[in-house]
Structures are given as C-alpha cells and as structure tokens.
Amino acid sequence: MTPEEAFGKVLREIRQEHSLSQEELGFESGYHRTYISLLERGRKSPSLNTLFQLAAALGVSPSQIVRRTEARISQLSGRDSGERRRTG
Secondary structure, three states: OOHHHHHHHHHHHHHHHOOOOHHHHHHHHOOOHHHHHHHHOOOOOOOHHHHHHHHHHHOOOHHHHHHHHHHHHHHHHHHHHHHHHHHO
C-alpha cells in the first residue's frame, strides 16, 4: 500500500466517523468533491496546506491524520513482512 492509499483510507475513515459526505467535506474544506474522492482513492497526494485544511474541516489535528496514516502503513508492512517470513 502506498502512502497515498493509506492516507486516503484514513481520510475516508475520519470523514465517515464525522458523518460527512465527500461533498460536505469538500464544502467545509474548500475543495471539490471530486478531489476528495481522488484523495480517498489514493490517486492524489495532498499538499501540506491541503492536509491542514482537511484537518480543520474534520475537527482533528493534522498530526492525528499523519499518525493514523503511519500506523496504517506500519500495520500493513508488518503483516506483509510476516507473510514473507512464513512463505519464504
């Protein structure tokens, strides 16, 4: 999983935790719903400014989004390396 894909999954999780649609998050953050969708699918990588705007719209800190993204990547890389040890 790429960092963009992990970020997208975390962004979707936090958005859904706040019961927001992509359109509502887009409106609150100043971005178009299509861009939110591209971020959530890992097709785009957010700028630092975008990260801060999304976090503000979601009512969380940018660092919380980054920490959850790092955790998601670590979980998957740990799982992948464990699978390699068993099969390799």
